[in-house]
Amino acid sequence: MTVNGILQIAIFCIAIIALVRPLGGYMTRVFNGDKTFLSPVFRPVERVLYAASGVRPEVEQSWRVYGVAMLLFSLAGSVSLYAIFRLQDILPLNPQGFPALPPELALNTAISFVTNTNWQFYSGESTMSYLSQMIGLTVHNFVSAATGIALAMAIIRGFARRSAKTVGNFWVDLTRCVLYILMPVAIVYALFLIWQGVPQTLAAYVDATTLEGAKQTIAVGPVASQEAIKMLGTNGGGFFNGNSAHPFENPTALSNLIQMISIFSMGAALTNVFGRMVGRERQGWALFGVMGLLFLAGTFIVYPVEAGGNPAIAAMGVDQSVGPGQVGGNMEGKEVRFGIANSSLFTVVTTDTSCGAVNNMHDSLMPLAGMIPLINIQLGEIIFGGVGSGLYGMLMFAIIAVFVAGLMVGRTPEYIGKKLEAREVKMSILAILILPLSILGFTAIATVVPQGIATLTNSGPHGFSEILYAYTSATGNNGSAFAGLGPNMFWQVTMAIAMFMGRFLFIVPMLAVAGSLAAKKIVPPSAGTFPTDNGLFVALLIGVILIVGGLTFFPALALGPVVEHLAMQAGSMF
Amino acid sequence: MLRQLRPAIMMMVLLTVITGIIYPFAITGIGQAVFPTQANGSLIDKDGKVIGSSLIGQNFTGEKYFRGRPSATTDTDPNDSTKTISVPYKADASTGSNLGPTSKALMDRVKGDVDTLKAGSDQPVPVDLVTTSGSGLDPDITPAGAEFQVTRVAKARGMSPDAVRRLVAQATERRTFGVLGEAHVNVLALNLALDAAQPAK
Numbered sequence A: 001m002t003v004n005g006i007l008q009i010a011i012f013c014i015a016i017i018a019l020v021r022p023l024g025g026y027m028t029r030v031f032n033g034d035k036t037f038l039s040p041v042f043r044p045v046e047r048v049l050y051a052a053s054g055v056r057p058e059v060e061q062s063w064r065v066y067g068v069a070m071l072l073f074s075l076a077g078s079v080s081l082y083a084i085f086r087l088q089d090i091l092p093l094n095p096q097g098f099p100a101l102p103p104e105l106a107l108n109t110a111i112s113f114v115t116n117t118n119w120q121f122y123s124g125e126s127t128m129s130y131l132s133q134m135i136g137l138t139v140h141n142f143v144s145a146a147t148g149i150a151l152a153m154a155i156i157r158g159f160a161r162r163s164a165k166t167v168g169n170f171w172v173d174l175t176r177c178v179l180y181i182l183m184p185v186a187i188v189y190a191l192f193l194i195w196q197g198v199p200q201t202l203a204a205y206v207d208a209t210t211l212e213g214a215k216q217t218i219a220v221g222p223v224a225s226q227e228a229i230k231m232l233g234t235n236g237g238g239f240f241n242g243n244s245a246h247p248f249e250n251p252t253a254l255s256n257l258i259q260m261i262s263i264f265s266m267g268a269a270l271t272n273v274f275g276r277m278v279g280r281e282r283q284g285w286a287l288f289g290v291m292g293l294l295f296l297a298g299t300f301i302v303y304p305v306e307a308g309g310n311p312a313i314a315a316m317g318v319d320q321s322v323g324p325g326q327v328g329g330n331m332e333g334k335e336v337r338f339g340i341a342n343s344s345l346f347t348v349v350t351t352d353t354s355c356g357a358v359n360n361m362h363d364s365l366m367p368l369a370g371m372i373p374l375i376n377i378q379l380g381e382i383i384f385g386g387v388g389s390g391l392y393g394m395l396m397f398a399i400i401a402v403f404v405a406g407l408m409v410g411r412t413p414e415y416i417g418k419k420l421e422a423r424e425v426k427m428s429i430l431a432i433l434i435l436p437l438s439i440l441g442f443t444a445i446a447t448v449v450p451q452g453i454a455t456l457t458n459s460g461p462h463g464f465s466e467i468l469y470a471y472t473s474a475t476g477n478n479g480s481a482f483a484g485l486g487p488n489m490f491w492q493v494t495m496a497i498a499m500f501m502g503r504f505l506f507i508v509p510m511l512a513v514a515g516s517l518a519a520k521k522i523v524p525p526s527a528g529t530f531p532t533d534n535g536l537f538v539a540l541l542i543g544v545i546l547i548v549g550g551l552t553f554f555p556a557l558a559l560g561p562v563v564e565h566l567a568m569q570a571g572s573m574f
Numbered sequence B: 001m002l003r004q005l006r007p008a009i010m011m012m013v014l015l016t017v018i019t020g021i022i023y024p025f026a027i028t029g030i031g032q033a034v035f036p037t038q039a040n041g042s043l044i045d046k047d048g049k050v051i052g053s054s055l056i057g058q059n060f061t062g063e064k065y066f067r068g069r070p071s072a073t074t075d076t077d078p079n080d081s082t083k084t085i086s087v088p089y090k091a092d093a094s095t096g097s098n099l100g101p102t103s104k105a106l107m108d109r110v111k112g113d114v115d116t117l118k119a120g121s122d123q124p125v126p127v128d129l130v131t132t133s134g135s136g137l138d139p140d141i142t143p144a145g146a147e148f149q150v151t152r153v154a155k156a157r158g159m160s161p162d163a164v165r166r167l168v169a170q171a172t173e174r175r176t177f178g179v180l181g182e183a184h185v186n187v188l189a190l191n192l193a194l195d196a197a198q199p200a201k
Helices: A005-029 A039-053 A064-087 A103-114 A130-160 A170-196 A223-232 A253-277 A281-307 A339-352 A366-379 A389-409 A422-448 A461-475 A490-517 A535-570 B001-035 B104-118 B144-155 B161-171 B187-197
Strands: A206-209 A215-218 B043-046 B049-053 B074-077 B080-088 B184-186
Touching: A005 A039, A005 A170, A005 A253, A005 B080, A039 A170, A039 B001, A064 A103, A064 A130, A064 A490, A064 B001, A064 B184, A103 A490, A130 A170, A130 A223, A130 A253, A130 A389, A130 B001, A170 A223, A170 A253, A170 B001, A170 B184, A206 A253, A206 B049, A215 B049, A215 B184, A223 A253, A223 B001, A223 B080, A253 A339, A253 B049, A281 A339, A281 A366, A281 A389, A339 A366, A366 A461, A366 A535, A366 B043, A389 A422, A389 A535, A422 A461, A422 A490, A422 A535, A461 A535, A461 B187, B080 B144, B144 B161, B144 B184, B161 B184, B161 B187, B184 B187
Parallel strands: none
Antiparallel strands: A206 A215, B043 B049, B074 B080
8 A cells, every 4th residue: 555545545535525415415405306506407308208208296106106116117128228239230320230139138238227237248349339328328327327316215205204105206206316416417527538538429430550550440439428327327337348447438547536436426425315304414424424434444455455466476576566657566457547546446436336337357356355345245235335225225224223222222223213113124124135145046056057157267266256246246236247257148147137136126125114114203312212323323333234244145255255365375276 | 007107118218318319419519529539539640540549558569669568358269250369459349357366377378478578678577567457458557667668679779778768758647636546658659759759660
């Protein structure tokens, strides 16, 4: 680690803290339907959308109707996305003449983008036409993010309201999120990226003759418009296979910093939206504190481990030290302009959230550094998290934490003035159990069937980590990969199922919690109320997250990264 | 339930128009008007022909040029379509090696590169010169990676090492605002500067 590296991490942290209140305040106004500076522009657009869709914005929905609306919208998206991929060869804006996607790849990719996962079993620059990237993938980068934030709103309202039958209107939340929050930021952000060097063109790939006379075909495209929402909506699916390591997606140190900030900003601001809506910002800051501490813990494991380099490469007489003009460390899969500090930080940021964009290849991380992204996702991506999903995941853990505290002192647990009873706790546990069921279940199957291990790049414990990472990433809707794993029918279908389970089987119980909480009265705090906005609660919540979330996966982690680390220390190669 | 079906379909259609058609076309229009160079891929022209992009690395093999980092990009083997062959810096097929830290294949590759580099120099090899980048298209090397190659390039061109060093120093980009990222040398820019100082023929 270097002083400069720590300074770069500190700059990132300060930027996030500075954004929480302004962005949180703005988002709160948008979702409460208050007037904002963009209302004159977007109110008329909003009205047209509602009228054309037959939506009555003033009519609110119960949690069941809200959930049905969300599911039907996701279904409509999956069908249209699948159709675009299958018809790609006869649709316009396909200058490279790419063929239609095969059915299993189209299915996997459609589910992947609708669930905000953006796992990619394809290379963008050799598979997707410009049309598929624009009206297919870019659209779902917007709406899957907006869907996640809408769901978080429904759940926040569950806590904030008293004796209510409704949790909001899905169509209104969705539309306002796209128009007032994601779109304006994406426009400014995309133009910034073009300025930094990200291409934005509909022209065909460029043929160049290099200085030494060789032919080089340079892939370009409408990259910036997709890149902006890819980060902002914690989507993470790259225009190119190289994702944010590709110089055309992430050309400079400045674009890299802004990309990392944009991954965290919405998730961090949502803690403040929660605090404001339940009437006490401190409640939001307590959740922010939990997230912040877990984020720092991950960062300061990955960074020193990566900076230490690979002992086997050091033994060959390679200089991995940090010095003047030298980045040092484990540079396999990393870009020189980012170096170790920015690559380590990006790795933690992208897996704390459900983003999954990468500016370095996670498959080539050192064993213990590669374990952190696994843990981050397995905890449920609650460390700022996916836009929306991070907050409701954290609230689920908060319910469990308050329940545990209630058991210890023998009182009925309360959170934000709501009595938590059997139904809420059962539903939260149900949601929590989806993660290990899908991650560990599918990993176990894949390691014993020939199709599961047929397409691994690495063998030994690292090969096992590749499998574990794949289902962890799919179930957590992250989308980053130990990308040596190649596609086949088995992988494409099981991953699609895992992505579906991780998104929708998690959301439905959480909406049920929102519905039942909304119907409850608010209990005024008494002397016996366990306060949930102080350091004790932060510590308790971290403990519950690590014990409930972490211990479940420890045996699997021991078989992968831990064994690999010990083998590496002993000089074994695979 | 079915009452939500019409909004589901209509919202998908309308939001596709807004976010998938109006938004990217508007960004393309503004981008092409305001930042035409960047929007088209930061291409470099020489004598009216495109010789590459300032952001995309190239595969340099000659003694008279600085070389970039190893690249993991591949292409289909023309003789056997089930296999791939190494085609470094293939700019329409970005990829990293995806080899893990205990991979024999990785160690063999690094060892090969180290042996080649050590044959021409007795200095320790900077790590960026023997590791592949995440994209396979990294346009940069570290200043140490450039320094490692100065003697070879100077000898091949009959220039003094200090003259080459001056060009390296000019091509070195420091951290943004003195803080962000890492110092790096754009290999293509450096080689163009070399050719300008002393044509390669």
